[in-house]
Amino acid sequence: MEFTRLGRTGLTVSRLCLGTMNFGVHTEEADAHRIMDTASELGINLFDTADIYGWPAQRGLTETIIGNWLAQGGGRRERTVIATKLYMDMGDGPNEGRLSALHIRRAVDASLKRLQTDHIDLYQMHHVDRDTPWEEIWQAMEVLVAQGKIVYVGSSNFAGWHLAQAQETARARNFLGLASEQSLYNLLERKLELEVIPAVQRYGIGLMPWSPLHSGLLGGVLRKEREGVRRTVARAAAALAAKRDAIQAYEDLAAEIGHEPGDIALAWLLAQPAVTAPVVGPRTLDHLRTSVRALELTLEPKVLTRLDEIFPGYRPAPEEYAW
Template identity: 55%
Template sequence: MEYTYLGRSGLKVSKLCLGTMNFGVATDEKEAYRIMDAAVDAGINFFDTANVYGGSGEARGQTEEIIGRWFAQGGGRREKVVLATKVYGDMEDPNDGPNAARGLSSYKIRRHLDASLKRLQTDHIELYQMHHVDRNVVWEELWEAFLVHIYQGKIGYVGASNFAGRDLVKAQYEAKNRHFLGLVSEQHKYSLLCRWPELEVLPAAEEFGIGVIAWSPLDGGLLGGNALNPAEGSRSVRNQSRAEQRRDQLESFSKLCKELGETEANVALAWTLVHPAMTAPIIGPRTLEQFQSTLRVVDIQLNEDVLKRLDEIFPGPGGDAPKAYAW
């Protein structure tokens, strides 16, 4: 496994991040344990989850609970993991009252952080991420809320997710005014089929030393290689109409991957790592077999000719801002 710094922090994380959104939904607890054990054995130390993962109602939060029970088995499991979770969503807790709705008030951050720590059976979280922007909350409230928990040792670093470029700039400006490191990461949707972040988000992240974590790097499975010919009952069946609209691109992509002797999924994942702002793509395996197939991603080197062909198949937005807008 290869490692890199998480943004401009001194924390090193694996260049593949284990996503856990399927745990408790498409992946049962026993298989989730096998995947996490295999991830640690392979050198992956970066795990991502969220307080809302696991389903709705009483199932909400069960993904964190599964991870917590895995930690509780001991054997250094917790110590070997850089743990990332998120706050923002509605946990469907009646005790939250009018504050149950999505948001990032100091009140909500405190309550939901403590609940995550309990579910995860740990006393700290390395990376606590805002799952979305809340423009009803001023940064004076946000940074003071996070700083309290940093000083208490409950969280190590603060990250963002689904922020626009202007939100990253505002966050870092306000953090600098407090002589505070600010954001170390931005988790953002980015793939060969979703390249809009190249306009504003990725350049802003690179300039401000914010490590980007790519979610949905296979675009919901469209880049996984089976979207045009899905197995019955697979998730790819639900993507079939979208895949048909992209048939020419996906067929050209498959042809290129065959020439390279690599799977479509692994090439798509390796491509995300080319951008200098990228820390890691999130891999979200449902089975141990799927997990094992992704491990060689960090060994794949895409040369300039291959990158040019990928640009031809999946054109980007035409460069970063402001050049893409002005000329």
């Protein structure tokens, strides 16, 4: 396993992050425990979850599954950097979601109980809260750090402007601010290159891309359709229809260079300077083991150029749309 620092912090994390959104929804608890054991054995030490995971059936279920795994002992907690998120509504009351100081206080205690641990290593805001001032958010997070309930703070799905707001307000308070940002980023979805990536690089924020295979569209979807092993539905089907020619060219390139499409998609992310660790969300052990192969793949410059031709990216703003 390869390791790196999380942004400008001293925290060492694996180059792949284990995403757990499927646990309890598509993956039974026993299978989830086996996936976490195997991930730990492979050297993946960064596990990502959220208090809302387990919905629609049971909000908080995924954290509970992880907590039951940690409670087995054997060094599981000591080896693992636990990252979870808050923001989404966890109940029907008016203060059971978003980022008020009151909800932050209640949410962290609830997550700690479900996770069966005394602290969260990386506490992430799942979405920006435009109605809560940053002074309130940072004061609440500072209290949690002082209490030892969290170690680092992260964000998810923030725009570049939100990252700047957060960091400048934290700087004025002599607080570390954000250690990480988790965003949608892959070969098919590169809007982050406009403003988010320049922001995370400027502020020393680690980038954890979610959906690195874009709901499986970068994992050999056309070949699997031909083989009758995959049926694309909902938003993924619409995206496939819009990008079918590009995805076919991508799969042709993968066949030409002799690597699986999914491995190439992950290797491309790992080659991006701003990326700390893509978040892989396996439903099965085979999915996990497949993800790790990308760590052994180094894409040649000519392949990276071909990928940019198939899936054009963006220059940083404002040059992309001005001069």
